[in-house]
Amino acid sequence: MIRMSAELIAPCGMNCALCSRYQDWVRNQWTLTPCRGCRNDNKKCWALKRYCRHLREGDCSYCFECGEFPCERLQRLDRRFRKQYHLSVIDTLLRIRDVGVERFLEAQREQWRCPQCGGVLCVQTGTCTVCGGAGRTGPR
Numbered sequence: 231m232i233r234m235s236a237e238l239i240a241p242c243g244m245n246c247a248l249c250s251r252y253q254d255w256v257r258n259q260w261t262l263t264p265c266r267g268c269r270n271d272n273k274k275c276w277a278l279k280r281y282c283r284h285l286r287e288g289d290c291s292y293c294f295e296c297g298e299f300p301c302e303r304l305q306r307l308d309r310r311f312r313k314q315y316h317l318s319v320i321d322t323l324l325r326i327r328d329v330g331v332e333r334f335l336e337a338q339r340e341q342w343r344c345p346q347c348g349g350v351l352c353v354q355t356g357t358c359t360v361c362g363g364a365g366r367t368g369p370r
């Protein structure tokens with residue numbers, strides 16, 4: 231069972247609990263490349279760390295703490311995620327900055343709960359990996 235928690239929120243704002251790779255790990259499905267989450271696997275940020283000194287050296291826990299926020303690379307990631315998953319990591323980061331990670335998580339648990347079984351929906355597919363339900367449609 232997936233439990234959303236602060237350590238599952240990557241520095242870039244991605245909620246790893248929604249990611250198919252993390253969900254695969256929780257469900258012991260070794261079909262793709264399972265992942266325990268960016269923070270738990272100490273990736274810091276799979277997308278940006280390689281290019282970002284701040285993330286590599288652990289200067290920032292979240293990208294919004296950075297003086298360069300939102301940098302060009304994060305903006306590029308944001309565009310990609312909005313296009314592919316209807317999800318803005320920059321909006322997410324601003325939300326976490328404004329309300330704190332715990333309140334953000336409460337809202338996420340509601341937003342991504344499968345209406346059929348109460349499981350956590352997958353951001354890549356928009357469906358529930360527990361019951362296979364269609365989940366939700368439209369912007370997430």
Ligand SMILES: [Zn+2]
Nearest residue numbers: 344347358361
């Ligand atoms: Zn479900």
